[in-house]
Amino acid sequence: MDETNRAARRVADVETQVSEHIARTGPVFGRASSSDGAVTVVCAPGAPPQEVRISPAALNMGAAALGDEIVRVAERAAEDAAARMHQSLARLVDPATSRALTEIGFPAGAAEEDFGSSYLRGPR
Numbered sequence: 001m002d003e004t005n006r007a008a009r010r011v012a013d014v015e016t017q018v019s020e021h022i023a024r025t026g027p028v029f030g031r032a033s034s035s036d037g038a039v040t041v042v043c044a045p046g047a048p049p050q051e052v053r054i055s056p057a058a059l060n061m062g063a064a065a066l067g068d069e070i071v072r073v074a075e076r077a078a079e080d081a082a083a084r085m086h087q088s089l090a091r092l093v094d095p096a097t098s099r100a101l102t103e104i105g106f107p108a109g110a111a112e113e114d115f116g117s118s119y120l121r122g123p124r
Contacts, residue, residue, distance in 0.1 A: 017092045028088055030081025032073050034058075039069050041077040045085040045106060049074050083109035 029050070033040040038058035042051040052074070058066055086108045090098045102108065 014093055014097065018089060021088070021092055025088070028081065028084045030077045030079070030084055032076035032080055034069055034073050039066075039073045041070065041074045043074065043077045043081050045078075045081040047081075049077065079107075079109055082106040 027044055029042055029044055031040065031042045036057075038055045038061075040051075040053040041049045043049045052070060054066070054070075058069070061069065082105065086098070086101050086106045089101060090108065093101075098108075
């Protein structure tokens with residue numbers, strides 16, 4: 001029972017640290033754009049896209065090609081969001097918990113660098 005209590009306390013401590021961290025830094029978002037900048041997608045880790053921006057030029061791609069491009073860019077944005085969350089939380093948790101983030105679908109990966117002057121931010 002003592003081991004169970006220690007584990008429960010550790011989980012509660014990490015939960016508190018993560019909650020305080022998010023309260024200080026705000027939510028983590030991922031972003032990706034097509035190589036020509038015609039399609040940009042923003043999403044939070046593990047969530048569907050929150051924003052999809054399509055330039056007028058992208059409308060010339062045709063419906064099927066545009067749909068494929070949105071899906072491709074959305075997948076990259078989701079990977080970016082997962083990487084940013086992992087990087088942010090890795091500072092707060094032990095190595096075993098960091099590995100568990102990867103196992104549940106939030107690998108460390110490389111975060112996109114092109115956030116420019118956007119309101120979105122990387123991990124802090």
